[in-house]
Amino acid sequence: MFKLTLKSLLARKIRLALTTFAVVLGVSFVSGSFILADSLRSVFDKIAIEIAGPNWLQVRGVETIEDDSFSRPPVTQSVVDQIRSTEGVYDAEGVIQGFPRISVGDELVKPLGGAPTLAFNFDQQRAELSGFETLEGSAPGDSEAMVDIDTANKYDISVGDTITIRSLQPAEDFQVSGITRWGEDNGGGAVFVLVNTATAQRLFDYPDSYLAVTVAAMPGVDESELADKLTRELPDGFEAVTSDVVAGEFSDEFDTFITIFQTALLVFAAVALVVSAFIINNTFAIVLGQRVRELGLLRAVGATGRQIRSSVLIEALLIGVIASVVGVFAGLGITWVIKAIIEQAGDGSGLPDGPLVIAARTWIAASVVGIGITLIAAISPARKAASIPPIAALRDGVALWSGGGRRRTVIGLLLGAGGVVATILGTTTDSGAGRQLTLLAAGALLLFVSISLLSTLVARPAAKVLGWPVTRFARASGNLATQNASRNPRRTASTASALMVGLALVAMVLVVGTSFKKTFSSTLDSSLGADFFVDTEGNSSWGFSPQLVDEMNQIDGVAIAVGFRGGPGTAQMTVAGESKDVIGTQEEGLGRVIDISLIEGTYSGLANSGVLVHKDPAEDLSLAVGETVSATFPVSGPRELRVVGIFDDGSTLGNWVIDMTTYEDGFDPARQSDLFAAIELEEGSEVDEVRPRLDAVAINYPEATLQDRTEYKETIEGEIDTLLVTVNALVGFAVIIAVLGIVNTLMLSVFERTKEIGLLRAVGMTRRQTRRMIRWEAVIIAVFGGVLGILVGILLGFIAVQAMPESFITDFGIPLGNFVVILIMCIVAGVLAAILPARRAARLNVLDAIAHS
């Protein structure tokens, strides 16, 4: 039986290749996700190893807020002195780290792939403690700085050039005194700039103090013992840890990031796999349908049903194995494509480079997924094949698959109901992100299977309707194409369903995106009253210097410029034991430049230890205007804040808004970036008239972008579009697989209809007409899939929009234009999918075809 299976596989090479290809694409996405994540991990692991390097210790303040590394109080000079005089310590150096913005001329220096721009203090006498190596030039003196070798190369910076460093202080020019390198190869894509200690303390606001202290032990002294000793002997609130701990913390931080990234990619991979499963299932069903007589003969000569079933499953197993192996290697290619897509979406920065890593688990995951999905998809065709009676060998046209049986309809309806329930549960219940995501995924999957089952019912009328214009357009071939598309509703439905899955997700993303744009547009109109907005360049969370707002306020014609502080990263305070994102701003002008729809209270009083709270948390914590709430800040610790107002619109500022002075006291100097600013002009000042003056200031802040209302709207919409394109490009893999599914189905249909096509050719159908017939059939199937996809996508999009918080999306919008584009693309996809099968049909030797038995 095994030999027979193998022979039957090899006898149909094209079918084998097409089926395998569908699995390969799905598997390659999975392995690509793993390869990309593992490769990123290896980059960061390498950095971690370099951090751990030759053993050293770090002394630092103990976190005042758990898991918030920004909440460590600075280390004073006296502590550094104490460390240096501790027995067993060879030397110690205070470290200052800042997040400045660097520019060369008016070009902002950008790190790679979301890595930071980091400034450190560096002095020649303790250079070996820094981890930096001077490659050229010398350590920086006053008004001097060193830059790392990669940045120097990328931006063509040489010793003696001038760079601008912006920090908490006004922008300052520095002369490049040397070129440096961190560790062995500068790692991770970060931009490094080094200044001397006095300058770093001034720029980053560490008066006579440091972020942490790097400590080298005397030769022969055990680092962990020294760490324990230092922790014991130093004043309370300071701790000493070994370099391994620091490296571990670094790895953990990036591991979290990579895991999220990988999970996101695997979601797309899962979509691709679902589509593959549809196609494998359909292919097996068609092929076995064509082999009914052969299988009947096998049964007649004594093969048991079980043997037939095993034979089909072995075939699936072989395909799964081949596809998994090929898929892993194809994953290398996919890695490249994914990288390209992400780079396209990002700010030209991309992901850090590194060698591609195929870990053992990639092989395991690929095999499990590839073989598993193929076997699962083959189960139902295998069972049906096993039930073929021996009589099928003698009779022509024993139908293996009926059209749309009642059972099919009932199962379809049940699954559909289950899918909708799961989706709604997933969006409404608050059972944790993981479980909600699982529910959503399960709901969508059930819905897809349900639609594919039920679409059998509408496939025939749908093909007729879609075929109608085609019949007008190309009479005979159009009519035949329509008939062919509707002759086997199950096949048409399955093939179209594969396309439906991918397109449903594309459509859903588009619906959500459009709704978001619509929401944003109405927010802009109703609540953003400012004339100009300042945003962070490239929309990063690093923010811009608060100096900008101060300078804007000096400009003639500006009524008020309001800054919103909260970066870099996300500033968080602790309320009732939970971390809350918080924004610092000022009460003056707040209601005018940004209206957050106060329900109760006023803006005034914010400056006096006040806080503005969104209605949701206010309700959760039963806060009313006039009451106090205790919040804990990283630097200033616990503080009583008085609720001055409760607001409704959290779409721009989030849930918690405090005064700038509260913010400045509460967070360490490194976290004093403005994320956003809004500028209102004086009555009578013209936008065009003030703009040049604003530009003159903004040009000194390349990390910030100044925009008027129209530009701001366009930018935000552009960002949404970029995100949509990125997501859809990744979903696009599933669509490509689905198009291959159409190729597969048509190819098999052409084989199946060899005689019929021969007859048509004999009675005078030209090759061109033959090709046209196949092409229109493909187009009808593709457009059917497209229509189904769009309808399901609108449904999913509607559920998603309903589920999202009101602060995020309020309006619902349907992107009609995009849907028209999708349908046009379906037509194109159909035409492309038909190329090979159509050519095959047209090239059929008429004589062979009609003699074919």
Add this chain to the structure above:
Amino acid sequence: MTTATSTSIAARAVKASKVYGSGDTTVRALDELSVDLASGELTAIMGPSGSGKSTLMHCLAGLDNLSSGKVYIGDTDISELSERALTLLRRDRIGFVFQAFNLVPTLSAEENINLPRQLGASTPPESWVKKVVQAVGLSDRLQHRPSELSGGQQQRVAVARALAGQPEIIFADEPTGNLDSKTGGEILQFMQEAVRDLDQTIVMVTHDPSAAAHADRVVFLADGRIVQELITPSADLILDTMKRLGD
């Protein structure tokens, strides 16, 4: 060519040879065979398996190429034609009836009859098509799909399809091979009437003496050559001839 008289030639093969393979395995399916097929006649081509009768028909109908020699449909030398021109020639000037699988399963009987016209063949007068459809005698089943018709009905539709285009010549390959003798007889009757009453030309390949007995002329083939011809023979005479030729 509706004006064709019984003396004009509908199709002609001149020194037609068809060779398969090469060297020791060479098979001469047709060996310098020449034949004229007159208009307005029902010609039967007979011969044992491997005699070349099917090959002859395929080559005459432009479904297959000759190795050497020429084939004419009317005055057209079809050995010179491109693939596309051959296709159009088949569509416009030739009709086909095969042993089985004559109809496109997705099209109704009527649509099948109209298929060549749908494919772009020049339209014969409406009255002609009506006449043919009437002659088929399946007016009540015209909207049915082939799967809903009996084997005999399907072949009638096939013959009607061939006739509907008003071709210069119809080639029929074992048209009754899949039918019982009674149904087969009806089809042959119908074809005979088409030749006699509608002035059509039919060339039929068969190995059934009783089928060939309906023909005006029977041509016997063996080893790629014509070995015998009979004019309006009886089934018995045909059977005798077959025996003599060693079938």
